[in-house]
Amino acid sequence: xxxxxxxxxxxxxxxxxxxxxxxxxxxxxxxxxxxxxxxxxxxxxxxxxxxxxxxxxxxxxxxxxxxxxxxxxxxxxxxxxxxxxxxxxxxxxxxxxxxxxxxxxxxxxxxxxxxxxxxxxxxxxxxxxxxxxxxxxxxxxxxxxxxxxxxxxxxxxxxxxxxxxxxxxxxxxxxxxxxxxxxxxxxxxxxxxxxxxxxxxxxxxxxxxxxxxxxxxxxxxxxxxxxxxxxxxxxxxxxxxxxxxxxxxxxxxxxxxxxxxxxxxxxxxxxxxxxxxxxxxxxxxxxxxxxxxxxxxxxxxxxxxxxxxxxxxxxxxxxxxxxxxxxxxxxxxxxxxxxxxxxxxxxxxxxxxxxxxxxxxxxxxxxxxxxxxxxxxxxxxxxxxxxxxxxxxxxxxxxxxxxxxxxxxxxxxxxxxxxxxxxxxxxxxxxxxxxxxxxxxxxxxx
RNA sequence: GGCCCCUUCGUCUAUCGGCUAGGACAUCUGGUUCUCAUCCAGGUAAGAGGAGUUCGACUCUCCUAGGGGCUGCCA
Numbered sequence: 396x397x398x399x400x401x402x403x404x405x406x407x408x409x410x411x412x413x414x415x416x417x418x419x420x421x422x423x424x425x426x427x428x429x430x431x432x433x434x435x436x437x438x439x440x441x442x443x444x445x446x447x448x449x450x451x452x453x454x455x456x457x458x459x460x461x462x463x464x465x466x467x468x469x470x471x472x473x474x475x476x477x478x479x480x481x482x483x484x485x486x487x488x489x490x491x492x493x494x495x496x497x498x499x500x501x502x503x504x505x506x507x508x509x510x511x512x513x514x515x516x517x518x519x520x521x522x523x524x525x526x527x528x529x530x531x532x533x534x535x536x537x538x539x540x541x542x543x544x545x546x547x548x549x550x551x552x553x554x555x556x557x558x559x560x561x562x563x564x565x566x567x568x569x570x571x572x573x574x575x576x577x578x579x580x581x582x583x584x585x586x587x588x589x590x591x592x593x594x595x596x597x598x599x600x601x602x603x604x605x606x607x608x609x610x611x612x613x614x615x616x617x618x619x620x621x622x623x624x625x626x627x628x629x630x631x632x633x634x635x636x637x638x639x640x641x642x643x644x645x646x647x648x649x650x651x652x653x654x655x656x657x658x659x660x661x662x663x664x665x666x667x668x669x670x671x672x673x674x675x676x677x678x679x680x681x682x683x684x685x686x687x688x689x690x691x692x693x694x695x696x697x698x699x700x701x702x703x704x705x706x707x708x709x710x711x712x713x714x715x716x717x718x719x720x721x722x723x724x725x726x727x728x729x730x731x732x733x734x735x736x737x738x739x740x741x742x743x744x745x746x747x748x749x750x751x752x753x754x755x756x757x758x759x760x761x762x763x764x765x766x767x768x769x770x771x772x773x774x775x776x777x778x779x780x781x782x783x784x785x786x787x788x789x790x791x792x793x794x795x796x797x798x799x800x801x802x803x804x805x806x807x808x809x810x811x812x813x814x815x816x817x818x819x820x821x822x823x824x825x826x827x828x829x830x831x832x833x834x835x836x837x838x839x840x841x
Numbered sequence: 842g843g844c845c846c847c848u849u850c851g852u853c854u855a856u857c858g859g860c861u862a863g864g865a866c867a868u869c870u871g872g873u874u875c876u877c878a879u880c881c882a883g884g885u886a887a888g889a890g891g892a893g894u895u896c897g898a899c900u901c902u903c904c905u906a907g908g909g910g911c912u913g914c915c916a
Contacts (some may be wrong), residue, residue, distance in 0.1 A: 637854060643864085811877075
């Protein structure tokens with residue numbers, strides 16, 4: 396049986412965005428599902444707009460998402476001779492002709508045009524859109540070689556697909572009209588016409604298709620914001636496809652096993668950052684403890700920076716790290732939040748949230764409370780969350796621990812939210828806790 | 842303008858003619874809790890409009906409206 400081969404063929408004219416990368420994801424999944432080959436082709440024939448940086452960014456994003464390709468990257472510009480040879484062939488067979496033309500930007504010159512059939516219907520069965528048909532007369536002849544002699548997308552694309560033996564072309568909806576043209580080229584060349592599947596667009600919150608102008612559309616942006624590649628991958632997959640039941644969070648193996656191009660939606664889907672954020676949280680919860688610990692340590696090292704050594708609380712004590720990770724991981728939604736939630740453990744110059752200070756510390760009587768706590772805490776030898784909680788419980792006499800808990804939290808962490816207070820105090824240790832309570836009483840509380 | 846495609850809760854979607862229209866995110870309410878988050882329980886919320894086919898239509902057909910794509914010496 397013939398090997399199934401698909402390709403992702405972006406043009407490196409800007410940073411790869413989520414619409415493009417979803418096409419890559421669907422191609423990849425399709426190939427893995429059927430046991431075929433997934434190829435990467437860089438369509439860099441637009442010399443004026445293609446950049447090496449964009450190509451580099453493309454590689455990084457694909458690698459980040461785990462979109463591995465099976466053969467060496469194919470650069471379209473390296474196949475120019477073949478493109479032109481094929482054009483000669485078309486010229487000779489009467490499927491193409493030269494003509495004087497004036498371009499949009501006013502350049503006049505001789506280009507090669509592909510001659511479309513003048514009658515009949517061009518049709519194909521799109522794997523996602525179903526049967527497609529168009530009258531040949533509705534499609535005009537189109538240029539395939541520029542006046543400077545360079546091949547244009549249409550011819551380069553088709554010739555490369557022939558050369559790479561591509562069997563299924565899965566690409567964006569914006570190419571449907573091209574498909575009618577390309578089919579004619581395949582036929583003029585006597586080459587087998589591949590199967591097509593056109594993917595709907597992803598639209599932004601305004602309902603408009605994503606373009607390179609949408610800042611947040613750049614794939615790398617999500618990485619920088621602390622999204623996990625698995626979450627983005629999973630979310631993008633769900634935008635226009637579902638396994639047929641209520642499952643949404645799927646691992647890579649399940650995706651490969653369940654993915655079917657036929658079930659991909661025809662309609663455009665709106666990108667919902669909130670659901671992506673939720674998905675990210677789901678994946679963060681699933682990170683193995685050891686792996687998450689490494690991320691926490693990385694973030695800690697970054698925080699320590701120049702202050703390293705000085706503020707380091709009990710490094711090397713793995714039990715301490717494990718306890719910290721157990722507290723932090725379940726309430727982390729973005730990797731980037733780590734810095735904020737960890738800073739109070741690693742720096743004494745952590746920032747104070749002005750609102751929290753106002754609400755919890757700048758209140759009459761708080762100073763006395765804090766000073767009282769310094770005295771009481773100083774007497775505690777068994778510095779554990781349990782002991783500390785028992786002590787505050789006793790102080791509050793069942794009337795709610797709020798009046799003690801809130802000021803302490805802000806005094807030692809600078810924030811009004813975070814992990815459980817007593818766990819936090821245990822992690823900080825007695826010495827730091829006392830120092831911070833004292834400092835807050837002296838400088839912030841009333 | 843022309844050609845092509847699309848239309849279920851705010852959003853992503855399930856439904857292969859029988860629907861009291863299901864799930865997820867978001868949102869709201871209640872519970873748990875020292876905060877935030879989590880977690881648990883529950884609520885609000887949809888078939889663009891109109892004809893037709895049919896015992897029966899969200900599902901099939903047609904029309905209208907709305908949205909999108911293409912209409913380059915871009916890809």
